[in-house]
Amino acid sequence: MVLEAWRRIEQKEIAPIYLVYGTEAFLINQTKNLILNQMLTEEEKDFNFAVYDLEETPIEVAVEDAETFPFLGERKVIFLHSPTFLTAEKAKEKVDHNLKRFEAYLQQPAPYTVMVISAPYEKLDERKKITKELKRKAEVIEAKKLNEFELKKWIKDQAISRGLEIDDRAIEQLLTLVGTNMFMIVSELDKITLYAADEKRIDVNLVEKLVAKSLEQNIFTLIEKVVQRRLDEALRIYYDLLKQNEEPIKILALLAGQFRLIYQVKELSRRGYGQQQIAGFLKTHPFRVKLALGQAAKFTDEELMKLMALLADADYQMKTGGMNKSLLIEMLLFGMKK
Structure with missing residues:
Protein backbone atom coordinates (compact mmCIF):
# COMPACT_ATOMS: atom_id res chain seq x y z
CA MET A 1 0.00 0.00 0.00
CA VAL A 2 1.24 3.50 -0.83
CA LEU A 3 0.85 4.80 2.74
CA GLU A 4 3.06 1.98 4.06
CA ALA A 5 5.68 2.76 1.39
CA TRP A 6 5.68 6.40 2.52
CA ARG A 7 6.45 5.35 6.09
CA ARG A 8 9.46 3.32 4.92
CA ILE A 9 10.72 6.24 2.86
CA GLU A 10 10.30 8.61 5.83
CA GLN A 11 12.43 6.17 7.85
CA LYS A 12 15.04 6.42 5.06
CA GLU A 13 14.54 2.81 4.00
CA ILE A 14 15.18 3.78 0.39
CA ALA A 15 15.22 1.33 -2.51
CA PRO A 16 17.51 1.89 -5.54
CA ILE A 17 14.60 1.69 -8.01
CA TYR A 18 10.93 2.60 -7.62
CA LEU A 19 8.07 1.93 -9.99
CA VAL A 20 5.16 4.22 -9.13
CA TYR A 21 2.10 3.53 -11.26
CA GLY A 22 -1.62 4.27 -11.16
CA THR A 23 -4.13 6.99 -11.91
CA GLU A 24 -4.06 8.94 -8.62
CA ALA A 25 -1.82 11.87 -9.58
CA PHE A 26 -1.64 13.21 -6.02
CA LEU A 27 -0.16 9.97 -4.67
CA ILE A 28 2.38 9.82 -7.51
CA ASN A 29 3.50 13.40 -6.88
CA GLN A 30 3.66 12.92 -3.12
CA THR A 31 5.75 9.77 -3.48
CA LYS A 32 8.23 11.46 -5.79
CA ASN A 33 8.53 14.55 -3.60
CA LEU A 34 8.97 12.43 -0.47
CA ILE A 35 11.82 10.43 -2.03
CA LEU A 36 13.49 13.55 -3.39
CA ASN A 37 13.33 15.45 -0.11
CA GLN A 38 14.56 12.46 1.91
CA MET A 39 17.52 11.91 -0.40
CA LEU A 40 18.79 15.39 -1.29
CA THR A 41 19.16 18.79 0.33
CA GLU A 42 18.00 21.89 -1.56
CA GLU A 43 21.60 22.59 -2.61
CA GLU A 44 22.17 19.02 -3.81
CA LYS A 45 19.04 19.13 -5.98
CA ASP A 46 20.73 21.66 -8.26
CA PHE A 47 23.47 19.17 -9.16
CA ASN A 48 22.19 15.66 -8.44
CA PHE A 49 18.56 15.64 -9.55
CA ALA A 50 17.38 15.02 -13.11
CA VAL A 51 14.04 14.44 -14.84
CA TYR A 52 13.60 12.59 -18.15
CA ASP A 53 10.48 12.43 -20.30
CA LEU A 54 10.67 9.02 -21.96
CA GLU A 55 8.35 10.16 -24.74
CA GLU A 56 11.16 12.53 -25.78
CA THR A 57 14.37 10.92 -24.48
CA PRO A 58 15.75 7.39 -24.99
CA ILE A 59 15.92 5.31 -21.82
CA GLU A 60 19.66 4.70 -22.31
CA VAL A 61 20.36 8.41 -21.79
CA ALA A 62 18.72 8.26 -18.36
CA VAL A 63 20.59 5.03 -17.55
CA GLU A 64 23.93 6.65 -18.45
CA ASP A 65 23.11 9.53 -16.13
CA ALA A 66 22.16 7.09 -13.36
CA GLU A 67 25.55 5.37 -13.69
CA THR A 68 27.46 8.66 -13.55
CA PHE A 69 28.83 9.56 -10.10
CA PRO A 70 27.06 12.35 -8.20
CA PHE A 71 28.57 15.83 -8.35
CA LEU A 72 29.42 17.40 -4.98
CA GLY A 73 27.39 14.86 -3.05
CA GLU A 74 26.95 11.18 -2.22
CA ARG A 75 23.57 10.43 -3.80
CA LYS A 76 21.54 11.39 -6.83
CA VAL A 77 17.87 11.06 -7.80
CA ILE A 78 16.48 10.53 -11.30
CA PHE A 79 12.82 10.67 -12.29
CA LEU A 80 11.65 8.91 -15.45
CA HIS A 81 8.23 9.98 -16.73
CA SER A 82 5.82 8.46 -19.26
CA PRO A 83 7.29 4.98 -19.87
CA THR A 84 4.69 3.99 -22.48
CA PHE A 85 6.78 0.93 -23.35
CA LEU A 86 5.43 -0.62 -20.12
CA THR A 87 1.85 -0.47 -21.40
CA ALA A 88 -0.17 -2.12 -24.14
CA GLU A 89 -0.76 1.23 -25.85
CA LYS A 90 -0.17 1.24 -29.58
CA ALA A 91 0.85 4.89 -29.67
CA LYS A 92 3.72 5.64 -31.98
CA GLU A 93 6.95 6.07 -30.08
CA LYS A 94 8.78 9.30 -30.83
CA VAL A 95 12.07 7.69 -29.81
CA ASP A 96 13.59 4.21 -29.90
CA HIS A 97 14.48 2.84 -26.47
CA ASN A 98 17.37 0.45 -25.88
CA LEU A 99 15.47 -1.71 -23.40
CA LYS A 100 18.28 -4.25 -23.14
CA ARG A 101 20.46 -1.49 -21.73
CA PHE A 102 17.72 -0.74 -19.20
CA GLU A 103 17.33 -4.43 -18.32
CA ALA A 104 21.06 -4.64 -17.66
CA TYR A 105 20.84 -1.67 -15.30
CA LEU A 106 18.00 -3.33 -13.39
CA GLN A 107 20.27 -6.30 -12.67
CA GLN A 108 22.92 -4.08 -11.11
CA PRO A 109 21.66 -0.55 -10.31
CA ALA A 110 24.14 2.13 -9.28
CA PRO A 111 24.38 2.14 -5.46
CA TYR A 112 24.51 5.96 -5.33
CA THR A 113 21.38 6.57 -7.48
CA VAL A 114 17.68 6.35 -6.72
CA MET A 115 15.68 5.91 -9.91
CA VAL A 116 11.93 6.59 -9.83
CA ILE A 117 9.86 5.43 -12.82
CA SER A 118 6.54 7.29 -12.85
CA ALA A 119 3.84 5.51 -14.88
CA PRO A 120 0.44 7.30 -14.67
CA TYR A 121 -1.49 4.39 -16.15
CA GLU A 122 -4.28 2.24 -14.75
CA LYS A 123 -2.62 -0.95 -15.97
CA LEU A 124 0.79 -2.09 -17.16
CA ASP A 125 1.31 -4.80 -19.77
CA GLU A 126 2.28 -7.78 -17.64
CA ARG A 127 3.08 -9.81 -20.76
CA LYS A 128 6.11 -7.71 -21.62
CA LYS A 129 9.51 -8.88 -20.46
CA ILE A 130 10.57 -5.39 -19.40
CA THR A 131 7.47 -4.98 -17.23
CA LYS A 132 8.03 -8.33 -15.51
CA GLU A 133 11.73 -7.57 -14.92
CA LEU A 134 11.05 -4.08 -13.59
CA LYS A 135 8.42 -5.39 -11.16
CA ARG A 136 10.89 -8.00 -9.91
CA LYS A 137 13.73 -5.57 -9.32
CA ALA A 138 11.95 -2.36 -8.25
CA GLU A 139 9.91 -1.47 -5.23
CA VAL A 140 6.44 -1.22 -6.73
CA ILE A 141 4.05 1.42 -5.40
CA GLU A 142 0.53 1.34 -6.82
CA ALA A 143 -0.94 4.85 -6.75
CA LYS A 144 -4.54 3.77 -7.07
CA LYS A 145 -7.49 5.75 -5.75
CA LEU A 146 -8.00 5.18 -2.04
CA ASN A 147 -11.20 3.53 -0.87
CA VAL A 211 -15.14 25.00 2.72
CA ALA A 212 -16.60 26.29 -0.52
CA LYS A 213 -18.99 23.96 -2.29
CA SER A 214 -17.77 22.55 -5.59
CA LEU A 215 -20.04 22.85 -8.63
CA GLU A 216 -20.69 19.10 -8.38
CA GLN A 217 -21.73 19.45 -4.73
CA ASN A 218 -24.06 22.33 -5.58
CA ILE A 219 -25.69 20.09 -8.20
CA PHE A 220 -25.98 17.31 -5.60
CA THR A 221 -27.66 19.71 -3.16
CA LEU A 222 -29.93 21.02 -5.92
CA ILE A 223 -31.13 17.48 -6.60
CA GLU A 224 -31.72 16.99 -2.86
CA LYS A 225 -33.96 20.07 -2.86
CA VAL A 226 -35.93 18.70 -5.83
CA VAL A 227 -36.40 15.40 -3.99
CA GLN A 228 -37.65 17.27 -0.91
CA ARG A 229 -40.11 19.28 -3.08
CA ARG A 230 -38.31 22.50 -2.16
CA LEU A 231 -38.36 23.96 -5.63
CA ASP A 232 -37.77 27.52 -4.39
CA GLU A 233 -34.49 26.43 -2.74
CA ALA A 234 -33.46 24.43 -5.83
CA LEU A 235 -34.03 27.51 -7.99
CA ARG A 236 -32.07 29.66 -5.54
CA ILE A 237 -29.07 27.34 -5.90
CA TYR A 238 -29.44 27.47 -9.68
CA TYR A 239 -29.59 31.29 -9.73
CA ASP A 240 -26.50 31.45 -7.50
CA LEU A 241 -24.64 29.24 -9.97
CA LEU A 242 -25.62 31.59 -12.80
CA LYS A 243 -24.30 34.54 -10.76
CA GLN A 244 -21.01 32.64 -10.49
CA ASN A 245 -20.94 32.55 -14.32
CA GLU A 246 -21.49 28.81 -14.53
CA GLU A 247 -22.70 27.87 -18.02
CA PRO A 248 -26.24 26.39 -18.23
CA ILE A 249 -25.00 23.67 -20.59
CA LYS A 250 -22.40 22.59 -17.99
CA ILE A 251 -25.03 22.59 -15.24
CA LEU A 252 -27.29 20.46 -17.43
CA ALA A 253 -24.46 18.03 -18.14
CA LEU A 254 -23.75 17.61 -14.43
CA LEU A 255 -27.44 17.14 -13.65
CA ALA A 256 -27.67 14.48 -16.33
CA GLY A 257 -24.49 12.79 -15.09
CA GLN A 258 -25.71 12.66 -11.50
CA PHE A 259 -29.12 11.26 -12.43
CA ARG A 260 -27.46 8.73 -14.74
CA LEU A 261 -25.29 7.65 -11.79
CA ILE A 262 -28.35 7.43 -9.52
CA TYR A 263 -30.15 5.26 -12.07
CA GLN A 264 -27.12 2.98 -12.57
CA VAL A 265 -26.39 2.43 -8.87
CA LYS A 266 -30.07 1.76 -8.18
CA GLU A 267 -30.17 -0.89 -10.89
CA LEU A 268 -26.86 -2.51 -9.90
CA SER A 269 -27.83 -2.50 -6.23
CA ARG A 270 -31.08 -4.26 -7.11
CA ARG A 271 -29.02 -6.93 -8.86
CA GLY A 272 -27.11 -7.58 -5.65
CA TYR A 273 -23.91 -5.64 -6.28
CA GLY A 274 -22.18 -4.07 -3.26
CA GLN A 275 -20.85 -0.52 -3.03
CA GLN A 276 -17.27 -1.46 -3.94
CA GLN A 277 -18.42 -3.64 -6.84
CA ILE A 278 -20.60 -0.85 -8.22
CA ALA A 279 -17.71 1.62 -7.94
CA GLY A 280 -15.43 -0.74 -9.86
CA PHE A 281 -18.05 -1.43 -12.52
CA LEU A 282 -18.84 2.27 -13.05
CA LYS A 283 -15.20 3.36 -12.60
CA THR A 284 -16.06 5.96 -9.99
CA HIS A 285 -15.10 6.47 -6.36
CA PRO A 286 -16.99 4.38 -3.76
CA PHE A 287 -17.86 7.55 -1.83
CA ARG A 288 -19.72 8.92 -4.87
CA VAL A 289 -21.56 5.61 -5.11
CA LYS A 290 -22.49 5.84 -1.43
CA LEU A 291 -24.01 9.31 -1.92
CA ALA A 292 -25.81 8.25 -5.10
CA LEU A 293 -27.28 5.20 -3.35
CA GLY A 294 -28.72 7.52 -0.72
CA GLN A 295 -30.42 9.60 -3.40
CA ALA A 296 -31.52 6.56 -5.41
CA ALA A 297 -33.62 5.36 -2.48
CA LYS A 298 -35.76 8.51 -2.82
CA PHE A 299 -36.84 7.78 -6.41
CA THR A 300 -39.03 5.10 -7.91
CA ASP A 301 -37.99 3.55 -11.22
CA GLU A 302 -40.82 5.39 -12.97
CA GLU A 303 -39.70 8.74 -11.55
CA LEU A 304 -36.11 8.18 -12.67
CA MET A 305 -37.19 7.20 -16.18
CA LYS A 306 -39.32 10.36 -16.39
CA LEU A 307 -36.42 12.52 -15.18
CA MET A 308 -34.00 10.93 -17.65
CA ALA A 309 -36.47 11.69 -20.45
CA LEU A 310 -36.78 15.32 -19.30
CA LEU A 311 -32.99 15.67 -19.22
CA ALA A 312 -32.61 14.15 -22.69
CA ASP A 313 -35.24 16.51 -24.09
CA ALA A 314 -33.60 19.52 -22.41
CA ASP A 315 -30.23 18.51 -23.88
CA TYR A 316 -31.75 18.27 -27.35
CA GLN A 317 -33.49 21.65 -26.99
CA MET A 318 -30.33 23.30 -25.68
CA LYS A 319 -28.23 22.07 -28.60
CA THR A 320 -30.73 22.57 -31.40
CA GLY A 321 -33.44 24.98 -30.28
CA GLY A 322 -33.59 28.72 -30.03
CA MET A 323 -34.92 28.86 -26.46
CA ASN A 324 -32.97 30.78 -23.84
CA LYS A 325 -30.66 28.25 -22.15
CA SER A 326 -31.11 29.63 -18.65
CA LEU A 327 -34.88 29.55 -19.00
CA LEU A 328 -34.70 25.99 -20.34
CA ILE A 329 -33.16 24.71 -17.09
CA GLU A 330 -35.74 26.63 -15.04
CA MET A 331 -38.47 24.79 -16.94
CA LEU A 332 -36.59 21.53 -16.43
CA LEU A 333 -36.53 22.07 -12.65
CA PHE A 334 -40.25 22.79 -12.62
CA GLY A 335 -40.78 19.59 -14.60
CA MET A 336 -38.69 17.62 -12.08
CA LYS A 337 -40.92 18.59 -9.19
CA LYS A 338 -42.97 15.60 -8.06
Whole structure:
Protein backbone atom coordinates (compact mmCIF):
# COMPACT_ATOMS: atom_id res chain seq x y z
CA MET A 1 0.00 0.00 0.00
CA VAL A 2 1.24 3.50 -0.83
CA LEU A 3 0.85 4.80 2.74
CA GLU A 4 3.06 1.98 4.06
CA ALA A 5 5.68 2.76 1.39
CA TRP A 6 5.68 6.40 2.52
CA ARG A 7 6.45 5.35 6.09
CA ARG A 8 9.46 3.32 4.92
CA ILE A 9 10.72 6.24 2.86
CA GLU A 10 10.30 8.61 5.83
CA GLN A 11 12.43 6.17 7.85
CA LYS A 12 15.04 6.42 5.06
CA GLU A 13 14.54 2.81 4.00
CA ILE A 14 15.18 3.78 0.39
CA ALA A 15 15.22 1.33 -2.51
CA PRO A 16 17.51 1.89 -5.54
CA ILE A 17 14.60 1.69 -8.01
CA TYR A 18 10.93 2.60 -7.62
CA LEU A 19 8.07 1.93 -9.99
CA VAL A 20 5.16 4.22 -9.13
CA TYR A 21 2.10 3.53 -11.26
CA GLY A 22 -1.62 4.27 -11.16
CA THR A 23 -4.13 6.99 -11.91
CA GLU A 24 -4.06 8.94 -8.62
CA ALA A 25 -1.82 11.87 -9.58
CA PHE A 26 -1.64 13.21 -6.02
CA LEU A 27 -0.16 9.97 -4.67
CA ILE A 28 2.38 9.82 -7.51
CA ASN A 29 3.50 13.40 -6.88
CA GLN A 30 3.66 12.92 -3.12
CA THR A 31 5.75 9.77 -3.48
CA LYS A 32 8.23 11.46 -5.79
CA ASN A 33 8.53 14.55 -3.60
CA LEU A 34 8.97 12.43 -0.47
CA ILE A 35 11.82 10.43 -2.03
CA LEU A 36 13.49 13.55 -3.39
CA ASN A 37 13.33 15.45 -0.11
CA GLN A 38 14.56 12.46 1.91
CA MET A 39 17.52 11.91 -0.40
CA LEU A 40 18.79 15.39 -1.29
CA THR A 41 19.16 18.79 0.33
CA GLU A 42 18.00 21.89 -1.56
CA GLU A 43 21.60 22.59 -2.61
CA GLU A 44 22.17 19.02 -3.81
CA LYS A 45 19.04 19.13 -5.98
CA ASP A 46 20.73 21.66 -8.26
CA PHE A 47 23.47 19.17 -9.16
CA ASN A 48 22.19 15.66 -8.44
CA PHE A 49 18.56 15.64 -9.55
CA ALA A 50 17.38 15.02 -13.11
CA VAL A 51 14.04 14.44 -14.84
CA TYR A 52 13.60 12.59 -18.15
CA ASP A 53 10.48 12.43 -20.30
CA LEU A 54 10.67 9.02 -21.96
CA GLU A 55 8.35 10.16 -24.74
CA GLU A 56 11.16 12.53 -25.78
CA THR A 57 14.37 10.92 -24.48
CA PRO A 58 15.75 7.39 -24.99
CA ILE A 59 15.92 5.31 -21.82
CA GLU A 60 19.66 4.70 -22.31
CA VAL A 61 20.36 8.41 -21.79
CA ALA A 62 18.72 8.26 -18.36
CA VAL A 63 20.59 5.03 -17.55
CA GLU A 64 23.93 6.65 -18.45
CA ASP A 65 23.11 9.53 -16.13
CA ALA A 66 22.16 7.09 -13.36
CA GLU A 67 25.55 5.37 -13.69
CA THR A 68 27.46 8.66 -13.55
CA PHE A 69 28.83 9.56 -10.10
CA PRO A 70 27.06 12.35 -8.20
CA PHE A 71 28.57 15.83 -8.35
CA LEU A 72 29.42 17.40 -4.98
CA GLY A 73 27.39 14.86 -3.05
CA GLU A 74 26.95 11.18 -2.22
CA ARG A 75 23.57 10.43 -3.80
CA LYS A 76 21.54 11.39 -6.83
CA VAL A 77 17.87 11.06 -7.80
CA ILE A 78 16.48 10.53 -11.30
CA PHE A 79 12.82 10.67 -12.29
CA LEU A 80 11.65 8.91 -15.45
CA HIS A 81 8.23 9.98 -16.73
CA SER A 82 5.82 8.46 -19.26
CA PRO A 83 7.29 4.98 -19.87
CA THR A 84 4.69 3.99 -22.48
CA PHE A 85 6.78 0.93 -23.35
CA LEU A 86 5.43 -0.62 -20.12
CA THR A 87 1.85 -0.47 -21.40
CA ALA A 88 -0.17 -2.12 -24.14
CA GLU A 89 -0.76 1.23 -25.85
CA LYS A 90 -0.17 1.24 -29.58
CA ALA A 91 0.85 4.89 -29.67
CA LYS A 92 3.72 5.64 -31.98
CA GLU A 93 6.95 6.07 -30.08
CA LYS A 94 8.78 9.30 -30.83
CA VAL A 95 12.07 7.69 -29.81
CA ASP A 96 13.59 4.21 -29.90
CA HIS A 97 14.48 2.84 -26.47
CA ASN A 98 17.37 0.45 -25.88
CA LEU A 99 15.47 -1.71 -23.40
CA LYS A 100 18.28 -4.25 -23.14
CA ARG A 101 20.46 -1.49 -21.73
CA PHE A 102 17.72 -0.74 -19.20
CA GLU A 103 17.33 -4.43 -18.32
CA ALA A 104 21.06 -4.64 -17.66
CA TYR A 105 20.84 -1.67 -15.30
CA LEU A 106 18.00 -3.33 -13.39
CA GLN A 107 20.27 -6.30 -12.67
CA GLN A 108 22.92 -4.08 -11.11
CA PRO A 109 21.66 -0.55 -10.31
CA ALA A 110 24.14 2.13 -9.28
CA PRO A 111 24.38 2.14 -5.46
CA TYR A 112 24.51 5.96 -5.33
CA THR A 113 21.38 6.57 -7.48
CA VAL A 114 17.68 6.35 -6.72
CA MET A 115 15.68 5.91 -9.91
CA VAL A 116 11.93 6.59 -9.83
CA ILE A 117 9.86 5.43 -12.82
CA SER A 118 6.54 7.29 -12.85
CA ALA A 119 3.84 5.51 -14.88
CA PRO A 120 0.44 7.30 -14.67
CA TYR A 121 -1.49 4.39 -16.15
CA GLU A 122 -4.28 2.24 -14.75
CA LYS A 123 -2.62 -0.95 -15.97
CA LEU A 124 0.79 -2.09 -17.16
CA ASP A 125 1.31 -4.80 -19.77
CA GLU A 126 2.28 -7.78 -17.64
CA ARG A 127 3.08 -9.81 -20.76
CA LYS A 128 6.11 -7.71 -21.62
CA LYS A 129 9.51 -8.88 -20.46
CA ILE A 130 10.57 -5.39 -19.40
CA THR A 131 7.47 -4.98 -17.23
CA LYS A 132 8.03 -8.33 -15.51
CA GLU A 133 11.73 -7.57 -14.92
CA LEU A 134 11.05 -4.08 -13.59
CA LYS A 135 8.42 -5.39 -11.16
CA ARG A 136 10.89 -8.00 -9.91
CA LYS A 137 13.73 -5.57 -9.32
CA ALA A 138 11.95 -2.36 -8.25
CA GLU A 139 9.91 -1.47 -5.23
CA VAL A 140 6.44 -1.22 -6.73
CA ILE A 141 4.05 1.42 -5.40
CA GLU A 142 0.53 1.34 -6.82
CA ALA A 143 -0.94 4.85 -6.75
CA LYS A 144 -4.54 3.77 -7.07
CA LYS A 145 -7.49 5.75 -5.75
CA LEU A 146 -8.00 5.18 -2.04
CA ASN A 147 -11.20 3.53 -0.87
CA GLU A 148 -13.45 5.39 1.56
CA PHE A 149 -11.79 3.94 4.68
CA GLU A 150 -8.28 4.71 3.40
CA LEU A 151 -9.28 8.19 2.28
CA LYS A 152 -10.77 9.06 5.67
CA LYS A 153 -7.70 7.72 7.46
CA TRP A 154 -5.47 9.76 5.14
CA ILE A 155 -7.46 12.93 5.91
CA LYS A 156 -7.12 12.25 9.63
CA ASP A 157 -3.35 11.77 9.18
CA GLN A 158 -3.14 15.00 7.18
CA ALA A 159 -4.84 16.88 10.01
CA ILE A 160 -2.51 15.31 12.60
CA SER A 161 0.54 16.32 10.52
CA ARG A 162 -0.74 19.91 10.79
CA GLY A 163 -1.07 19.62 14.59
CA LEU A 164 -4.85 19.27 14.51
CA GLU A 165 -7.56 16.77 15.37
CA ILE A 166 -10.50 16.28 13.02
CA ASP A 167 -13.68 14.47 14.02
CA ASP A 168 -15.46 11.88 11.90
CA ARG A 169 -18.42 14.11 11.02
CA ALA A 170 -16.04 16.81 9.81
CA ILE A 171 -14.26 14.30 7.57
CA GLU A 172 -17.58 13.11 6.15
CA GLN A 173 -18.71 16.67 5.45
CA LEU A 174 -15.37 17.60 3.89
CA LEU A 175 -15.68 14.70 1.45
CA THR A 176 -19.30 15.58 0.73
CA LEU A 177 -18.45 19.21 -0.06
CA VAL A 178 -15.13 18.79 -1.88
CA GLY A 179 -15.34 15.31 -3.34
CA THR A 180 -12.47 12.83 -3.44
CA ASN A 181 -9.89 14.92 -5.33
CA MET A 182 -6.87 14.75 -3.01
CA PHE A 183 -5.31 17.98 -4.32
CA MET A 184 -8.52 19.86 -3.44
CA ILE A 185 -8.79 18.18 -0.04
CA VAL A 186 -5.25 19.26 0.87
CA SER A 187 -5.96 22.80 -0.33
CA GLU A 188 -9.05 23.03 1.88
CA LEU A 189 -7.23 21.52 4.87
CA ASP A 190 -4.49 24.12 4.49
CA LYS A 191 -7.14 26.86 4.53
CA ILE A 192 -8.94 25.39 7.53
CA THR A 193 -5.63 25.05 9.42
CA LEU A 194 -5.18 28.82 9.42
CA TYR A 195 -8.46 29.23 11.30
CA ALA A 196 -8.17 26.20 13.57
CA ALA A 197 -4.64 26.86 14.81
CA ASP A 198 -5.82 28.06 18.25
CA GLU A 199 -8.48 25.41 18.92
CA LYS A 200 -6.33 22.61 17.46
CA ARG A 201 -9.53 20.90 16.32
CA ILE A 202 -11.59 20.73 13.15
CA ASP A 203 -15.30 20.08 13.65
CA VAL A 204 -18.17 19.87 11.20
CA ASN A 205 -19.24 23.49 11.83
CA LEU A 206 -15.80 24.77 10.84
CA VAL A 207 -15.86 22.70 7.66
CA GLU A 208 -19.31 24.01 6.72
CA LYS A 209 -18.21 27.57 7.46
CA LEU A 210 -14.95 27.57 5.51
CA VAL A 211 -15.14 25.00 2.72
CA ALA A 212 -16.60 26.29 -0.52
CA LYS A 213 -18.99 23.96 -2.29
CA SER A 214 -17.77 22.55 -5.59
CA LEU A 215 -20.04 22.85 -8.63
CA GLU A 216 -20.69 19.10 -8.38
CA GLN A 217 -21.73 19.45 -4.73
CA ASN A 218 -24.06 22.33 -5.58
CA ILE A 219 -25.69 20.09 -8.20
CA PHE A 220 -25.98 17.31 -5.60
CA THR A 221 -27.66 19.71 -3.16
CA LEU A 222 -29.93 21.02 -5.92
CA ILE A 223 -31.13 17.48 -6.60
CA GLU A 224 -31.72 16.99 -2.86
CA LYS A 225 -33.96 20.07 -2.86
CA VAL A 226 -35.93 18.70 -5.83
CA VAL A 227 -36.40 15.40 -3.99
CA GLN A 228 -37.65 17.27 -0.91
CA ARG A 229 -40.11 19.28 -3.08
CA ARG A 230 -38.31 22.50 -2.16
CA LEU A 231 -38.36 23.96 -5.63
CA ASP A 232 -37.77 27.52 -4.39
CA GLU A 233 -34.49 26.43 -2.74
CA ALA A 234 -33.46 24.43 -5.83
CA LEU A 235 -34.03 27.51 -7.99
CA ARG A 236 -32.07 29.66 -5.54
CA ILE A 237 -29.07 27.34 -5.90
CA TYR A 238 -29.44 27.47 -9.68
CA TYR A 239 -29.59 31.29 -9.73
CA ASP A 240 -26.50 31.45 -7.50
CA LEU A 241 -24.64 29.24 -9.97
CA LEU A 242 -25.62 31.59 -12.80
CA LYS A 243 -24.30 34.54 -10.76
CA GLN A 244 -21.01 32.64 -10.49
CA ASN A 245 -20.94 32.55 -14.32
CA GLU A 246 -21.49 28.81 -14.53
CA GLU A 247 -22.70 27.87 -18.02
CA PRO A 248 -26.24 26.39 -18.23
CA ILE A 249 -25.00 23.67 -20.59
CA LYS A 250 -22.40 22.59 -17.99
CA ILE A 251 -25.03 22.59 -15.24
CA LEU A 252 -27.29 20.46 -17.43
CA ALA A 253 -24.46 18.03 -18.14
CA LEU A 254 -23.75 17.61 -14.43
CA LEU A 255 -27.44 17.14 -13.65
CA ALA A 256 -27.67 14.48 -16.33
CA GLY A 257 -24.49 12.79 -15.09
CA GLN A 258 -25.71 12.66 -11.50
CA PHE A 259 -29.12 11.26 -12.43
CA ARG A 260 -27.46 8.73 -14.74
CA LEU A 261 -25.29 7.65 -11.79
CA ILE A 262 -28.35 7.43 -9.52
CA TYR A 263 -30.15 5.26 -12.07
CA GLN A 264 -27.12 2.98 -12.57
CA VAL A 265 -26.39 2.43 -8.87
CA LYS A 266 -30.07 1.76 -8.18
CA GLU A 267 -30.17 -0.89 -10.89
CA LEU A 268 -26.86 -2.51 -9.90
CA SER A 269 -27.83 -2.50 -6.23
CA ARG A 270 -31.08 -4.26 -7.11
CA ARG A 271 -29.02 -6.93 -8.86
CA GLY A 272 -27.11 -7.58 -5.65
CA TYR A 273 -23.91 -5.64 -6.28
CA GLY A 274 -22.18 -4.07 -3.26
CA GLN A 275 -20.85 -0.52 -3.03
CA GLN A 276 -17.27 -1.46 -3.94
CA GLN A 277 -18.42 -3.64 -6.84
CA ILE A 278 -20.60 -0.85 -8.22
CA ALA A 279 -17.71 1.62 -7.94
CA GLY A 280 -15.43 -0.74 -9.86
CA PHE A 281 -18.05 -1.43 -12.52
CA LEU A 282 -18.84 2.27 -13.05
CA LYS A 283 -15.20 3.36 -12.60
CA THR A 284 -16.06 5.96 -9.99
CA HIS A 285 -15.10 6.47 -6.36
CA PRO A 286 -16.99 4.38 -3.76
CA PHE A 287 -17.86 7.55 -1.83
CA ARG A 288 -19.72 8.92 -4.87
CA VAL A 289 -21.56 5.61 -5.11
CA LYS A 290 -22.49 5.84 -1.43
CA LEU A 291 -24.01 9.31 -1.92
CA ALA A 292 -25.81 8.25 -5.10
CA LEU A 293 -27.28 5.20 -3.35
CA GLY A 294 -28.72 7.52 -0.72
CA GLN A 295 -30.42 9.60 -3.40
CA ALA A 296 -31.52 6.56 -5.41
CA ALA A 297 -33.62 5.36 -2.48
CA LYS A 298 -35.76 8.51 -2.82
CA PHE A 299 -36.84 7.78 -6.41
CA THR A 300 -39.03 5.10 -7.91
CA ASP A 301 -37.99 3.55 -11.22
CA GLU A 302 -40.82 5.39 -12.97
CA GLU A 303 -39.70 8.74 -11.55
CA LEU A 304 -36.11 8.18 -12.67
CA MET A 305 -37.19 7.20 -16.18
CA LYS A 306 -39.32 10.36 -16.39
CA LEU A 307 -36.42 12.52 -15.18
CA MET A 308 -34.00 10.93 -17.65
CA ALA A 309 -36.47 11.69 -20.45
CA LEU A 310 -36.78 15.32 -19.30
CA LEU A 311 -32.99 15.67 -19.22
CA ALA A 312 -32.61 14.15 -22.69
CA ASP A 313 -35.24 16.51 -24.09
CA ALA A 314 -33.60 19.52 -22.41
CA ASP A 315 -30.23 18.51 -23.88
CA TYR A 316 -31.75 18.27 -27.35
CA GLN A 317 -33.49 21.65 -26.99
CA MET A 318 -30.33 23.30 -25.68
CA LYS A 319 -28.23 22.07 -28.60
CA THR A 320 -30.73 22.57 -31.40
CA GLY A 321 -33.44 24.98 -30.28
CA GLY A 322 -33.59 28.72 -30.03
CA MET A 323 -34.92 28.86 -26.46
CA ASN A 324 -32.97 30.78 -23.84
CA LYS A 325 -30.66 28.25 -22.15
CA SER A 326 -31.11 29.63 -18.65
CA LEU A 327 -34.88 29.55 -19.00
CA LEU A 328 -34.70 25.99 -20.34
CA ILE A 329 -33.16 24.71 -17.09
CA GLU A 330 -35.74 26.63 -15.04
CA MET A 331 -38.47 24.79 -16.94
CA LEU A 332 -36.59 21.53 -16.43
CA LEU A 333 -36.53 22.07 -12.65
CA PHE A 334 -40.25 22.79 -12.62
CA GLY A 335 -40.78 19.59 -14.60
CA MET A 336 -38.69 17.62 -12.08
CA LYS A 337 -40.92 18.59 -9.19
CA LYS A 338 -42.97 15.60 -8.06
